[in-house]
Amino acid sequence: xxxxxxxxxxxxxxxxxxxxxxxxxxxxxxxxxxxxxxxxxxxxxxxxxxxxxxxxxxxxxxxxxxxxxxxxxxxxxxxxxxxxxxxxxxxxxxxxxxxxxxxxxxxxxxxxxxxxxxxxxxxxxxxxxxxxxxxxxxxxxxxxxxxxxxxxxxxxxxxxxxxxxxxxxxxxxxxxxxxxxxxxxxxxxxxxxxxxxxxxxxxxxxxxxxxxxxxxxxxxxxxxxxxxxxxxxxxxxxxxxxxxxxxxxxxxxxxxxxxxxxxxxxxxxxxxxxxxxxxxxxxxxxxxxxxxxxxxxxxxxxxxxxxxx
Amino acid sequence: xxxxxxxxxxxxxxxxxxxxxxxxxxxxxxxxxxxxxxxxxxxxxxxxxxxxxxxxxxxxxxxxxxxxxxxxxxxxxxxxxxxxxxxxxxxxxxxxxxxxxxxxxxxxxxxxxxxxxxxxxxxxxxxxxxxxxxxxxxxxxxxxxxxxxxxxxxxxxxxxxxxxxxxxxxxxxxxxxxxxxxxxxxxxxxxxxxxxxxxxxxxxxxxxxxxxxxxxxxxxxxxxxxxxxxxxxxxxxxxxxxxxxxxxxxxxxxxxxxxxxxxxxxxxxxxxxxxxxxx
Numbered sequence: 001x002x003x004x005x006x007x008x009x010x011x012x013x014x015x016x017x018x019x020x021x022x023x024x025x026x027x028x029x030x031x032x033x034x035x036x037x038x039x040x041x042x043x044x045x046x047x048x049x050x051x052x053x054x055x056x057x058x059x060x061x062x063x064x065x066x067x068x069x070x071x072x073x074x075x076x077x078x079x080x081x082x083x084x085x086x087x088x089x090x091x092x093x094x095x096x097x098x099x100x101x102x103x104x105x106x107x108x109x110x111x112x113x114x115x116x117x118x119x120x121x122x123x124x125x126x127x128x129x130x131x132x133x134x135x136x137x138x139x140x141x142x143x144x145x146x147x148x149x150x151x152x153x154x155x156x157x158x159x160x161x162x163x164x165x166x167x168x169x170x171x172x173x174x175x176x177x178x179x180x181x182x183x184x185x186x187x188x189x190x191x192x193x194x195x196x197x198x199x200x201x202x203x204x205x206x207x208x209x210x211x212x213x214x215x216x217x218x219x220x221x222x223x224x225x226x227x228x229x230x231x232x233x234x235x236x237x238x239x240x241x242x243x244x245x246x247x248x249x250x251x252x253x254x255x256x257x258x259x260x261x262x263x264x265x266x267x268x269x270x271x272x273x274x275x276x277x278x279x280x281x282x283x284x285x286x287x288x289x290x291x292x293x294x295x296x297x298x299x300x301x302x303x304x305x306x307x308x309x
Numbered sequence: 310x311x312x313x314x315x316x317x318x319x320x321x322x323x324x325x326x327x328x329x330x331x332x333x334x335x336x337x338x339x340x341x342x343x344x345x346x347x348x349x350x351x352x353x354x355x356x357x358x359x360x361x362x363x364x365x366x367x368x369x370x371x372x373x374x375x376x377x378x379x380x381x382x383x384x385x386x387x388x389x390x391x392x393x394x395x396x397x398x399x400x401x402x403x404x405x406x407x408x409x410x411x412x413x414x415x416x417x418x419x420x421x422x423x424x425x426x427x428x429x430x431x432x433x434x435x436x437x438x439x440x441x442x443x444x445x446x447x448x449x450x451x452x453x454x455x456x457x458x459x460x461x462x463x464x465x466x467x468x469x470x471x472x473x474x475x476x477x478x479x480x481x482x483x484x485x486x487x488x489x490x491x492x493x494x495x496x497x498x499x500x501x502x503x504x505x506x507x508x509x510x511x512x513x514x515x516x517x518x519x520x521x522x523x524x525x526x527x528x529x530x531x532x533x534x535x536x537x538x539x540x541x542x543x544x545x546x547x548x549x550x551x552x553x554x555x556x557x558x559x560x561x562x563x564x565x566x567x568x569x570x571x572x573x574x575x576x577x578x579x580x581x582x583x584x585x586x587x588x
Binding site for chain 1: 328329330331332335336338339340342343346347348349414415418419420421422423424425426427428429430431433587588
């Protein structure tokens with residue numbers, strides 16, 4: 001269990017985290033979503049005791065992690081930024097970490113096997129691919145068989161097989177009753193793994209909810225209609241709380257009406273329909289909708305800056 | 310899939326007698342693993358040994374062959390012990406660099422985040438690093454110093470300049486040279502922890518041990534004689550008799566105390582920064 005209370009973190013004049021509070025429960029995978037620069041990594045660094053909060057506090061299993069007497073049994077963490085000396089072999093890296101907490105060599109070999117690095121464990125980490133580095137990071141997070149597992153962008157650099165592996169690993173860890181907190185900027189990935197979501201943007205908490213609620217919350221579902229009589233149908237459909245946009249001359253996107261309502265209107269007016277498809281808002285859409293104002297750099301801003309420069 | 314996973318994650322990997330817990334001893338063992346598992350550590354110490362022995366032998370051989378050209382004063386102040394230990398001044402650069410790298414490397418590679426997450430109390434990491442570094446460096450440089458002494462004395466034999474290890478101050482100087490170089494290295498570790506940057510750490514070390522002293526030589530001797538003996542390299546040199554150019558050289562153990570004070574202050578500042586600042 002991780003509890004974050006009124007957490008703020010300021011670096012110089014930049015407020016990276018702005019008064020956020022949430023709790024991460026054991027037994028499920030909780031996704032930590034937000035655009036780049038939203039404050040996810042900062043929050044995770046504070047959870048791990050690496051950075052001091054400017055305001056507020058964070059507890060891991062009810063206590064300040066920096067005072068834990070068995071830290072690796074409480075929390076295992078993979079940080080986004082590389083945290084490995086490239087000159088050491090994977091096995092020696094893990095061994096050195098394990099020894100601080102009195103964890104034996106047998107467990108080191110065990111986590112090496114778990115993440116599939118047995119063949120390269122004796123090689124220097126400097127030559128590892130991004131994906132191998134991620135696997136090594138996951139191995140170090142699992143060394144102490146921790147109650148809480150925190151992974152910052154774990155699927156970065158992983159191949160499809162590795163992504164599937166992480167997905168199953170996270171679900172397995174949660175099923176064992178652990179607290180699993182995973183950050184990502186990829187919504188689709190979170191939809192597949194997480195059951196709860198903590199969404200942040202520009203350091204602020206945007207949502208703390210279940211994945212299903214999060215999608216439902218996001219703005220209206222729309223219906224795509226294809227008809228040769230697009231103009232006539234549009235005029236019939238338009239009304240209060242209904243918006244109709246045309247993507248192509250014969251395709252309309254309707255918001256504010258259900259597919260059934262549109263079908264009846266078309267049937268009554270004797271208009272042929274070639275397609276009538278309700279579009280469920282994806283997690284991606286919901287996310288874009290909710291974080292639109294909190295994205296640090298919009299692509300249009302970048303384009304404009306590019307022109308100005 | 311999930312069932313195989315949970316079986317892999319859940320076996321009794323922690324024996325009941327050896328519960329997971331951070332202790333200073335365990336962090337010491339971990340730092341020893343880190344220390345010996347980097348090639349750069351081994352190479353740097355090897356270079357330090359070669360510099361100590363090789364340059365000590367060179368200086369001794371040159372002194373022996375040029376002794377007939379020495380002035381009366383030079384002959385009077387000639388110290389066969391410190392001559393055979395001349396390499397120490399150069400080896401301390403290698404050891405200082407190693408000390409700086411030991412800590413700054415943690416920051417430049419990001420390893421510090423792993424180290425401090427495993428040991429969130431933080432200070433045990435610094436104490437363990439210093440302990441492993443000081444013990445191992447002292448052992449290696451003591452061997453180098455002893456070998457230098459005997460090689461140097463053998464080369465100085467032809468003019469009957471050599472002394473034995475049992476002559477007054479010889480053993481103290483040989484051990485003192487290793488103590489000096491180890492303490493200088495500890496200052497390097499502290500600088501690495503304090504500055505968190507390899508280039509800055511090494512530059513500061515070089516300024517403190519190699520630049521300040523020659524600059525002080527440029528000052529009028531009436532000023533210089535008040536403080537030159539307290540400069541890090543001069544205070545340290547008094548440990549092995551390498552201070553013949555000083556008007557008021559410190560006694561060996563006073564010199565060591567002065568050098569240790571620098572180390573203690575810097576290590577204290579490094580500990581304060583490690584404990585208080587974001588990693």
